[in-house]
Amino acid sequence: MYKNYQEFTKLNLKLDMSRGKPSPEQLDLALPLLKETGIADQIKSNGTDCRNYGIQLGLPEVREFFASLLDTPMNQVVVDGSSSLALMHDVIVFALLYGTPGGLPWRGDKPISFLCPVPGYDRHFSILEAFGIKMINVPLLEDGPDMDIVESLVSSDDSIKGMWCVPKYSNPTGTVYSLEVIKRLASMSAASDFRVFWDDAYHFHHLTEERIAIANILELCQAAGNPDRAIVFASTSKMTFAGSGLAVLASSTTNIDWWQKCVSVRTIGPDKLNQLRHLRFFQNAMSVDSLMDQHRAILKPKFDIVDSIFEQYLGKIDNVSWSRPLGGYFIDLITPPGLAKRTIELAKNAGIILTPAGATFPYGIDPEDKHIRIAPSYPSIDEINLAAQGISLSLLQAMEENNS
Amino acid sequence: MYKNYQEFTKLNLKLDMSRGKPSPEQLDLALPLLKETGIADQIKSNGTDCRNYGIQLGLPEVREFFASLLDTPMNQVVVDGSSSLALMHDVIVFALLYGTPGGLPWRGDKPISFLCPVPGYDRHFSILEAFGIKMINVPLLEDGPDMDIVESLVSSDDSIKGMWCVPKYSNPTGTVYSLEVIKRLASMSAASDFRVFWDDAYHFHHLTEERIAIANILELCQAAGNPDRAIVFASTSKMTFAGSGLAVLASSTTNIDWWQKCVSVRTIGPDKLNQLRHLRFFQNAMSVDSLMDQHRAILKPKFDIVDSIFEQYLGKIDNVSWSRPLGGYFIDLITPPGLAKRTIELAKNAGIILTPAGATFPYGIDPEDKHIRIAPSYPSIDEINLAAQGISLSLLQAMEENNS
Numbered sequence: 001m002y003k004n005y006q007e008f009t010k011l012n013l014k015l016d017m018s019r020g021k022p023s024p025e026q027l028d029l030a031l032p033l034l035k036e037t038g039i040a041d042q043i044k045s046n047g048t049d050c051r052n053y054g055i056q057l058g059l060p061e062v063r064e065f066f067a068s069l070l071d072t073p074m075n076q077v078v079v080d081g082s083s084s085l086a087l088m089h090d091v092i093v094f095a096l097l098y099g100t101p102g103g104l105p106w107r108g109d110k111p112i113s114f115l116c117p118v119p120g121y122d123r124h125f126s127i128l129e130a131f132g133i134k135m136i137n138v139p140l141l142e143d144g145p146d147m148d149i150v151e152s153l154v155s156s157d158d159s160i161k162g163m164w165c166v167p168k169y170s171n172p173t174g175t176v177y178s179l180e181v182i183k184r185l186a187s188m189s190a191a192s193d194f195r196v197f198w199d200d201a202y203h204f205h206h207l208t209e210e211r212i213a214i215a216n217i218l219e220l221c222q223a224a225g226n227p228d229r230a231i232v233f234a235s236t237s238k239m240t241f242a243g244s245g246l247a248v249l250a251s252s253t254t255n256i257d258w259w260q261k262c263v264s265v266r267t268i269g270p271d272k273l274n275q276l277r278h279l280r281f282f283q284n285a286m287s288v289d290s291l292m293d294q295h296r297a298i299l300k301p302k303f304d305i306v307d308s309i310f311e312q313y314l315g316k317i318d319n320v321s322w323s324r325p326l327g328g329y330f331i332d333l334i335t336p337p338g339l340a341k342r343t344i345e346l347a348k349n350a351g352i353i354l355t356p357a358g359a360t361f362p363y364g365i366d367p368e369d370k371h372i373r374i375a376p377s378y379p380s381i382d383e384i385n386l387a388a389q390g391i392s393l394s395l396l397q398a399m400e401e402n403n404s
Numbered sequence: 405m406y407k408n409y410q411e412f413t414k415l416n417l418k419l420d421m422s423r424g425k426p427s428p429e430q431l432d433l434a435l436p437l438l439k440e441t442g443i444a445d446q447i448k449s450n451g452t453d454c455r456n457y458g459i460q461l462g463l464p465e466v467r468e469f470f471a472s473l474l475d476t477p478m479n480q481v482v483v484d485g486s487s488s489l490a491l492m493h494d495v496i497v498f499a500l501l502y503g504t505p506g507g508l509p510w511r512g513d514k515p516i517s518f519l520c521p522v523p524g525y526d527r528h529f530s531i532l533e534a535f536g537i538k539m540i541n542v543p544l545l546e547d548g549p550d551m552d553i554v555e556s557l558v559s560s561d562d563s564i565k566g567m568w569c570v571p572k573y574s575n576p577t578g579t580v581y582s583l584e585v586i587k588r589l590a591s592m593s594a595a596s597d598f599r600v601f602w603d604d605a606y607h608f609h610h611l612t613e614e615r616i617a618i619a620n621i622l623e624l625c626q627a628a629g630n631p632d633r634a635i636v637f638a639s640t641s642k643m644t645f646a647g648s649g650l651a652v653l654a655s656s657t658t659n660i661d662w663w664q665k666c667v668s669v670r671t672i673g674p675d676k677l678n679q680l681r682h683l684r685f686f687q688n689a690m691s692v693d694s695l696m697d698q699h700r701a702i703l704k705p706k707f708d709i710v711d712s713i714f715e716q717y718l719g720k721i722d723n724v725s726w727s728r729p730l731g732g733y734f735i736d737l738i739t740p741p742g743l744a745k746r747t748i749e750l751a752k753n754a755g756i757i758l759t760p761a762g763a764t765f766p767y768g769i770d771p772e773d774k775h776i777r778i779a780p781s782y783p784s785i786d787e788i789n790l791a792a793q794g795i796s797l798s799l800l801q802a803m804e805e806n807n808s
Contacts, residue, residue, distance in 0.1 A: 019457070021456055021457055022456065024453060027447075027453065027455040027456060030455075031447075034447075034677070043431075043435075043438075049428060049431065050647065050648075051431040051434075051645040051646065051647060051648060052425055052426065052431065052645070052646045052647055053423070053425055053641075053646040053647055054647070055647075081485070082674075082675050083670075083671040083672065085670065085671055085672065086670050086671045089669065089670040089671075090670075093497055093501070096501065097497070097500065097501075097511070097535060098534070107501070107511065123669075123672075126669050127669055127670075130502070130666075130669045131501060237457075241455040241456070241677065242455065242456045242457040242672075243454065243455060243456055243457055243458070243459075243672075243673050243674070243675055243676050243677070244454075244455060244675045244676065244677040244678065262534075265493065265527075265530050265531055265534045266487075266489065266490050266493040266494075266531075267487040267489055267490045267493075268487065268489065268527075268646075268647075269647050270647070271486050271647055271648045271675070271678070272647050272648065273438070273645065273647070273648040274648065274675070274678070
């Protein structure tokens with residue numbers, strides 16, 4: 001255990017903890033997948049030659065598989081490409097250029113805006129910033145976004161067209177949305193072309209033995225008379241291979257028909273061989289659970305060591321806290337106001353690259369400059385142990401500077 | 405050989421010749437590719453774990469490989485995803501929403517338009533139609549688009565932002581652009597954000613022993629002082645697997661930087677395992693040639709039989725002709741004016757599905773109703789033999805109806 005910041009910097013560490021990347025050990029878990037289409041008789045699925053063009057919405061049996069995992073009818077599920085971020089991006093592009101079903105193009109005469117629960121996922125915000133869509137911060141509370149604020153904004157302003165949600169094990173806070181919050185999101189009054197972007201990125205990514213399940217947003221929207229409100233996104237990026245997984249989009253049949261019409265202009269179908277590989281590797285829901293248990297076995301000790309080191313260094317410091325997530329990929333370290341940026345800078349000088357200060361907020365601006373996103377998945381336990389010490393010492397150093 | 409249309413319809417054929425899909429025999433040629441990443445030690449490339457996130461522009465050695473095949477510097481080549489159509493679509497989307505480098509968004513107050521050499525590729529036209537971009541027909545001559553018309557339109561109207569070109573073995577005519585045409589495209593005066601969409605879809609897809617090479621549009625644009633004018637697209641869809649190949653984009657470094665900036669908002673990188681598979685399967689330029697020779701050996705007899713049957717049925721008929729392409733995937737059958745639609749309908753009644761009449765023109769309107777796109781790649785030789793007879797008899801029947 002290092003005692004002070006100056007001593008720590010002499011280690012000359014080179015450690016990148018900025019992104020939520022799976023570790024090589026996790027990627028190894030999916031290696032058998034690579035052999036799944038290695039033989040000639042494995043290229044067909046229900047008579048479809050998976051090597052050829054077509055099947056825009058994904059192989060039916062792969063859609064069926066994810067439909068059952070996500071508890072959604074198969075005709076409301078699309079499997080396409082390897083990046084759910086790309087699907088979110090493209091939904092926004094299509095809404096900007098074509099409009100949502102029955103609606104006008106979002107890119108019209110009037111500026112539009114999105115609600116952004118904060119802190120949140122930087123890549124969500126980057127899409128909006130790139131397209132000049134105004135972002136409105138909404139505080140993320142213990143059980144989800146502050147719904148009093150959300151309802152009040154959305155019901156009074158029909159230029160608000162969308163809202164980001166990472167409803168389970170939120171990036172970076174680990175927040176799990178409550179039934180009450182999800183019900184209010186589904187039933188609140190909003191513009192008819194308002195869309196909830198439900199990024200279910202960590203659906204299967206539990207860090208405890210309890211596999212937390214949250215309410216089915218699509219069902220609740222349907223029940224509330226807003227069937228087209230939510231679009232659910234998921235991917236296997238952190239289940240199989242981060243660059244070569246499958247991405248999933250689920251929504252009402254109206255939205256799926258709209259998606260199909262839009263995406264058919266773009267391609268002649270997804271990579272079905274990769275879908276087949278995944279289907280055969282996953283086999284069934286039980287083996288998915290067992291796979292994710294193995295991921296958890298690799299990830300949990302990494303989260304535990306951060307928690308334990310933080311406890312030792314920071315446990316008794318006023319105004320310092322951190323999340324103890326039950327799933328997902330991140331820990332949110334909360335510094336006293338005004339010290340996140342300086343802490344990250346000090347950590348960088350000690351060889352530890354963290355997610356840039358403010359990245360978890362729209363426009364990169366954390367108004368209180370107090371959130372630091374810690375991504376413990378990629379480095380080894382020993383590296384994380386050191387990094388957590390370095391981050392703690394950097395924060396203590398920042399506090400000392402601040403008090404002097 | 406069937407003698408009349410009525411007799412032919414009794415065969416009750418069910419044959420789809422509407423799309424340029426590779427046949428199962430062609431897809432078999434790439435089967436070894438599926439085994440290329442089957443073992444654990446094959447997942448790394450220059451130290452990069454290809455299973456993880458990142459490497460936005462494609463694996464450097466895969467970019468290098470295609471750079472050498474396309475005779476373009478490596479830093480001007482991107483390898484991304486499996487669909488070159490998606491890359492073209494996304495370039496247009498990015499230009500609409502962001503504008504090209506230094507330019508204003510194409511989606512502004514003023515409508516924009518594209519030049520479309522006709523007949524051409526229906527999916528090119530679908531993208532423009534979907535986004536409400538006006539399409540202007542330009543006749544495709546023996547050696548490329550009618551450049552007098554192109555130059556006159558482009559130099560006088562800066563709302564013309566783009567132009568489709570399939571410069572080698574054009575879809576559907578098999579046209580090969582001449583050096584003169586390519587030089588004029590590169591050097592003509594046009595809006596600074598005018599872009600030539602150079603869909604080099606059939607770069608490697610020769611039907612004769614001569615591997616026709618055309619001028620390098622990027623070099624000519626550079627030499628003419630218009631370095632950012634052309635964007636080259638290619639893919640391995642008809643070299644390995646139509647749904648699971650690699651797509652390539654090549655252009656000036658300014659355009660590549662712009663592409664990277666735009667696409668980084670969309671994803672965290674392409675499927676690098678598939679890139680690695682392809683690299684190892686392709687090996688080198690010589691083995692690509694040898695692979696394409698095998699494709700040719702499968703495809704050539706199919707084109708020959710269509711030509712031979714057409715010759716027998718239609719060779720002496722006035723006002724009927726067809727292309728004899730030296731590469732690519734299509735034959736353009738030209739009927740007497742006003743008879744393409746009826747011929748396609750009669751063929752359909754005889755069980756032969758052809759590309760819809762007009763599909764090779766913007767808005768689906770062939771002004772003279774005389775082009776029929778024949779796609780002989782997918783069916784077997786025997787099926788094509790029958791289909792060519794059926795198409796010939798359908799055309800003769802249409803002519804008879806017309807004369808009666």
